[in-house]
Amino acid sequence: MRLRTFRIFLVLVHVSAACEFGPFPYSVTGIVCRMTKPAALLLNQETAQVIQAAFRNAKFPNITGERSMRLLGKVAYGLTNIQVNDLSIEQSEVELKENDAIHIAIKNVTAFFKGTLNYGYAGAWFLQLFHSVDFEIKSSIDLQINIKLMCQKDQVAADASDCYLTFHKLTLHLQGDKEPGWLKQLFTDFISFTLKFVLKSEVCNEINFLAQVLANFVHDLAENFVRDEGISVDISLASVPLIKANYLESHHKGLVLYKNYSDVFTDSVFSPSLLTESRMLYFWLSEHILNSLASAAFLDKRLELTIRGEELQALFEMEDTEAQRNAVQMIFQGTSYNNSVAKVWSLAHPQISVQPEGTVVKSLVAVEVSTLPMGEEALMVLYMEKEITVTIQAAYAKKKLILHPLDSRIEFKVFNCTADPSENDPSIRNFLHTMISVVGIPEVISRIEPALTSLMNSKGLHLFEIRNPEIITRKGYIIVQLDFSFPNHLLLDFLQNTL
Numbered sequence: 001m002r003l004r005t006f007r008i009f010l011v012l013v014h015v016s017a018a019c020e021f022g023p024f025p026y027s028v029t030g031i032v033c034r035m036t037k038p039a040a041l042l043l044n045q046e047t048a049q050v051i052q053a054a055f056r057n058a059k060f061p062n063i064t065g066e067r068s069m070r071l072l073g074k075v076a077y078g079l080t081n082i083q084v085n086d087l088s089i090e091q092s093e094v095e096l097k098e099n100d101a102i103h104i105a106i107k108n109v110t111a112f113f114k115g116t117l118n119y120g121y122a123g124a125w126f127l128q129l130f131h132s133v134d135f136e137i138k139s140s141i142d143l144q145i146n147i148k149l150m151c152q153k154d155q156v157a158a159d160a161s162d163c164y165l166t167f168h169k170l171t172l173h174l175q176g177d178k179e180p181g182w183l184k185q186l187f188t189d190f191i192s193f194t195l196k197f198v199l200k201s202e203v204c205n206e207i208n209f210l211a212q213v214l215a216n217f218v219h220d221l222a223e224n225f226v227r228d229e230g231i232s233v234d235i236s237l238a239s240v241p242l243i244k245a246n247y248l249e250s251h252h253k254g255l256v257l258y259k260n261y262s263d264v265f266t267d268s269v270f271s272p273s274l275l276t277e278s279r280m281l282y283f284w285l286s287e288h289i290l291n292s293l294a295s296a297a298f299l300d301k302r303l304e305l306t307i308r309g310e311e312l313q314a315l316f317e318m319e320d321t322e323a324q325r326n327a328v329q330m331i332f333q334g335t336s337y338n339n340s341v342a343k344v345w346s347l348a349h350p351q352i353s354v355q356p357e358g359t360v361v362k363s364l365v366a367v368e369v370s371t372l373p374m375g376e377e378a379l380m381v382l383y384m385e386k387e388i389t390v391t392i393q394a395a396y397a398k399k400k401l402i403l404h405p406l407d408s409r410i411e412f413k414v415f416n417c418t419a420d421p422s423e424n425d426p427s428i429r430n431f432l433h434t435m436i437s438v439v440g441i442p443e444v445i446s447r448i449e450p451a452l453t454s455l456m457n458s459k460g461l462h463l464f465e466i467r468n469p470e471i472i473t474r475k476g477y478i479i480v481q482l483d484f485s486f487p488n489h490l491l492l493d494f495l496q497n498t499l
Contacts, residue, residue: 019151021239029238029268030254032275032284036247037096039280039484044094044104046491050214051092051106051143053495054206055084060113061202063194075119079195082115085136097146098245101162106143113137113195117174133175137195140169143203147211149243154236155219156250160211163204167196217494225459231296232257233289246277254285256292261299263292269476276481279470283480287354290478294350294361303346303363305444313337318439327431330419331382335371341378342369344444347385354473358393358406364413384432385414390441396469399462401453403445408437463487 060082090108146162226233369382465485
């Protein structure tokens with residue numbers, strides 16, 4: 001058994017092993033991905049590249065045998081070095097068969113094969129090679145591929161073993177066409193029977209192999225996209241992938257993974273009716289994922305910020321008023337901003353809830369401001385703990401994530417200021433309340449935006465042409481819906497690097 005055939009066999013064995021799911025898959029669904037038929041039609045435009053790769057990468061075996069001819073006796077023959085010389089595809093169509101398969105019809109594939117024909121007479125074949133001639137075969141083929149989606153190792157698997165080739169024409173051209181007519185007739189008849197079988201077997205095996213490799217490629221892209229260092233999201237399937245007449249849909253667990261952090265899904269509000277079919281691609285995300293990601297970020301000490309120098313000055317000098325100047329003078333006691341530092345960090349796991357008006361983030365935050373007099377140890381001049389609740393709306397435009405705070409509420413829990421130890425002067429607290437609302441919260445968000453944008457771009461999001469994306473918040477979940485253009489160079493690079 002050849003290596004490639006053996007690999008195909010292993011793929012089929014793995015695919016045939018179904019995953020086990022509980023009776024109520026939606027209860028453990030944190031992420032849903034829906035791809036509608038317009039997206040399938042767009043991706044079908046890339047089918048030609050996959051089919052060409054399948055033909056070119058198929059390893060056709062040498063064909064040897066023996067035929068009896070009148071007067072000449074036995075003619076021994078061999079076809080060697082068979083390979084695709086040229087290939088063109090006229091048309092490709094895709095149809096989603098509900099609860100069945102993705103049907104891809106590829107019509108009028110013109111393929112040219114080349115190789116070497118060796119032949120000899122009687123038993124002399126085993127003694128010496130009498131004749132050798134190069135040949136070319138022109139064929140016209142239709143392909144029908146039925147791709148089933150299933151679960152393999154808790155991820156989407158594609159089974160394209162249901163594959164058919166229909167030959168409309170198969171013409172043999174010997175080198176220069178100078179060989180005897182009987183020879184061309186003999187091997188034309190032979191190739192029409194044998195080569196069709198070989199092509200069907202090898203090309204369909206290669207298509208099935210590529211289908212599974214591409215499914216793994218997509219899964220690996222998605223898995224990498226939801227991973228950053230030690231924090232990741234489990235995108236294992238929560239149920240068998242669905243094929244409907246107008247869309248494909250997969251449900252994923254969406255559990256956050258971080259060291260010893262244990263994420264448990266108790267319930268899900270997902271229902272298929274929450275997603276429509278008017279856009280190409282939909283992602284449904286439970287608020288549970290956002291909560292868990294925030295908890296993991298807190299445990300990983302990512303919710304910390306240090307501000308100093310000009311940035312600190314910009315925060316405290318947001319407005320040039322007498323009240324502002326007096327408050328700053330009292331807090332810093334004449335120390336330069338360049339010799340001061342502010343540290344901001346979250347004291348507990350942030351709580352996130354998704355509402356129709358936006359994503360609501362509630363967090364207990366500590367702020368410590370210290371001065372660094374020349375040659376002296378740092379001196380803390382201000383410490384406060386406050387509970388901040390802010391509602392944020394998100395958008396994505398020009399390949400950047402945009403976060404817009406709508407409103408905020410601030411409640412001081414602890415307030416210690418060296419300049420006002422008895423807390424009899426409300427001016428400092430009032431100034432800080434205004435500063436945090438007007439400048440502090442936007443400053444934090446302005447740092448989160450580029451950080452998340454950079455993270456997503458590092459995963460390759462900027463390579464896709466995303467059109468009219470919408471981030472919609474509802475009670476308990478977020479819907480991201482968009483249209484897109486597929487960067488075909490990604491597929492070309494993948495095929496070149498893989499095959």
